Amino acid sequence: MGVTINDVAKAAGVSASTVSRVLSDSPRISKKTKMKVRKVIEELEYYPNFIARSLASNSTNTIGLVLCTEAHYLIHNSFFIQAMTGISTYAQENGYNVMYAFNKNEEEDLNIAIKYVSSKSVDGIILFASRVNDKCISYLKKEGFPFSVIGRPDETDGVLWVDNDNFQATYQVTDYLIRDGHTNIAFIGGPAGFNVSKDRFEGFKRSMYVHGLDINESFIFLDGDFSSEFGYECMKKLLENESQSLPTAVVTCDDMQALGVLNALSEKGIDNIAVTGFNNNLLPGINRGAKFTSVDVNAYKLGYYAAKVLIDNILGKEGTPTHYIVPTSLAENKL
Amino acid sequence: MGVTINDVAKAAGVSASTVSRVLSDSPRISKKTKMKVRKVIEELEYYPNFIARSLASNSTNTIGLVLCTEAHYLIHNSFFIQAMTGISTYAQENGYNVMYAFNKNEEEDLNIAIKYVSSKSVDGIILFASRVNDKCISYLKKEGFPFSVIGRPDETDGVLWVDNDNFQATYQVTDYLIRDGHTNIAFIGGPAGFNVSKDRFEGFKRSMYVHGLDINESFIFLDGDFSSEFGYECMKKLLENESQSLPTAVVTCDDMQALGVLNALSEKGIDNIAVTGFNNNLLPGINRGAKFTSVDVNAYKLGYYAAKVLIDNILGKEGTPTHYIVPTSLAENKL
DNA sequence: CATAGTTGTTCAAGCGATTGCACAAACTTA
DNA sequence: TAAGTTTGTGCAATCGCTTGAACAACTATG
Numbered sequence A, B: 001m002g003v004t005i006n007d008v009a010k011a012a013g014v015s016a017s018t019v020s021r022v023l024s025d026s027p028r029i030s031k032k033t034k035m036k037v038r039k040v041i042e043e044l045e046y047y048p049n050f051i052a053r054s055l056a057s058n059s060t061n062t063i064g065l066v067l068c069t070e071a072h073y074l075i076h077n078s079f080f081i082q083a084m085t086g087i088s089t090y091a092q093e094n095g096y097n098v099m100y101a102f103n104k105n106e107e108e109d110l111n112i113a114i115k116y117v118s119s120k121s122v123d124g125i126i127l128f129a130s131r132v133n134d135k136c137i138s139y140l141k142k143e144g145f146p147f148s149v150i151g152r153p154d155e156t157d158g159v160l161w162v163d164n165d166n167f168q169a170t171y172q173v174t175d176y177l178i179r180d181g182h183t184n185i186a187f188i189g190g191p192a193g194f195n196v197s198k199d200r201f202e203g204f205k206r207s208m209y210v211h212g213l214d215i216n217e218s219f220i221f222l223d224g225d226f227s228s229e230f231g232y233e234c235m236k237k238l239l240e241n242e243s244q245s246l247p248t249a250v251v252t253c254d255d256m257q258a259l260g261v262l263n264a265l266s267e268k269g270i271d272n273i274a275v276t277g278f279n280n281n282l283l284p285g286i287n288r289g290a291k292f293t294s295v296d297v298n299a300y301k302l303g304y305y306a307a308k309v310l311i312d313n314i315l316g317k318e319g320t321p322t323h324y325i326v327p328t329s330l331a332e333n334k335l
Numbered sequence C: 001c002a003t004a005g006t007t008g009t010t011c012a013a014g015c016g017a018t019t020g021c022a023c024a025a026a027c028t029t030a
Numbered sequence D: 001t002a003a004g005t006t007t008g009t010g011c012a013a014t015c016g017c018t019t020g021a022a023c024a025a026c027t028a029t030g
Helices: A005-012 A016-023 A031-044 A050-057 A071-075 A079-093 A106-118 A135-143 A166-179 A195-210 A228-240 A255-267 A299-314 B005-012 B016-023 B031-044 B050-057 B071-075 B079-093 B106-118 B135-143 B166-179 B195-210 B228-240 B255-267 B299-314
Strands: A062-068 A097-103 A124-128 A147-150 A160-163 A185-188 A249-252 A274-278 A292-296 A323-325 A329-333 B062-068 B097-103 B124-128 B147-150 B160-164 B185-188 B249-252 B274-278 B292-296 B323-326 B329-332
Touching (some): A050 B050, A062 A299, A079 A097, A079 A299, A079 B097, A106 A135, A124 A299, A135 A147, A147 A299, A166 A185, A166 A195, A166 A292, A185 A195, A185 A228, A228 A249, A228 A255, A249 A255, A255 A274, B005 B016, B005 B031, B106 B124, B124 B135, B135 B147, B147 B299, B160 B166, B166 B195, B166 B249, B166 B274, B166 B292, B166 B329, B185 B228, B228 B255, B249 B255, B299 B323
Parallel strands (some): A160 A323, A185 A249, B160 B323
Antiparallel strands (some): B292 B329
């Protein structure tokens, strides 16, 4: 069926080990032999068997992705696909394959991780969006298995990770609003279990503090999810609370939340409240009337560097950083 | 380091082959031995080495995804991530891993396919969105390598594939509009070279015919692309043609086209024309004012069945269909 | 010219499972 | 009780490649 290394060896009149060493361009093989063997490889269209190679070298040249997320969240969030593209790009550049598995909850995540590690089907793992007290992280640490995390984990000691500076991101976008003249700013946060939620809220608070602005407690919504429904509800509450005036700007932690806010506003015919989101994910054309700014987290790069930091580490490259901070940028959205 | 089958064999006082047979639940092993061995496996936390198993059994229990697509297209199209989720689900249910690689053009696609096949790193391949005269398909056919295609290929002979019934889809959505009272309906189609474009137009025509409605030739736009620009232009033409009244509804073949139509309408402040799209891809809430219906192609199921048809075929399951038609459904879009 | 050091290649032992075949023990059957 | 079955287990080859160590053939050195 397939051409094996032995076929090549026979045809070239050398031993299999020589062929193997030609393949890995070993300095112990003479130029002449290399040329000869390479010609035969070409002629026979020989391609090394990936599995056999893995078994012998005790490495699979494959990394595994563990993504836990609920279906509806995925569907309108390009974050994952962008990050996966970034991962795939760096992996391919370095001869690595990428495996993925979508899971529905933390337990499934852990099971997949255990499976990957125990069956030795991958050389390293990339974790998406670390939770507080992430079980996968504890497990992988305990096993001493190479992994990197997209999203800063609780405990960065000895962990490879990439993230935005989420503190900086909300600090920046809040600062941007304040410079634009806003003083009454509402904040809609993410799920309490994620570090990203905490950081984004802190950045917001800090920016307000630095500018000497008070935070109106009734303008703050924490521990929701990253959905448009949550954004909608929060904005509704703001609109219904007649005991006080409205904010002039709303900082949200996700474009979907922002969308919900925009919809609530549009229902009331309000178009003079500035809204900001995260991920730069909304379609151009969506936003007519209200002004909308999104923090682009650069998911492609997050993925790319998550793969880089992991693969470089596996390969034992010298001077590889243990983490990367991928810069965010502000994206103005209009048709 | 890791526990091997030999460790288990030794600890259980049997041979490695017996352990292997216990693992595959061979009927040739007695209940008593199975119990004993299983207990040891449990105790030692033994997990079979995936690679070794693959080498010995000459199968990787892995399928590879070949996705060619341009970055910007990915970003706002949830089709891929949904399909990938469906694939992952069926694969996991059947003990298969999934590898993916994003490519930028047909050549890269082919290279990845060649790599997967030649290095024997996967047991089968899923191709996304077949092109006309797809090189990957020809190659895989020539090699006799198992693969399935999402999107009906030119030549279905001996090919595993899944797709929607595109005729039925536009038939249904047109029917829906007609029952809603519309009689003057415009149609915006896709690129001429694709079967999907033809089928969707036929479905539209058939529905009009069945309801005894005339098709206004100036309401028909064929051979455009699936872009919002094309949708925008077509709608512009309709709006500018003062020699006749406007349609009351517009059937488009993609949500992006629909978005263009909606934008053209919104510019004129028109909100009483019904618009339909494909893919159910626009964010809920995008559409304020105009009514918007999308044909949900059910990408998750397309992926799920693409995996099913492939894996079942690899496993040689009896009576596996060679293709599936995944039903579409209508999705009303509102917040 | 014998000895030591290079250089290039082969040998053979893994890597960790699967699986056809042989064989021993237990059970039928005549 | 001997011969024939059935049942359960082990032996050993195999999958295709990598790699440390051995070795042969040269080249340099004193």
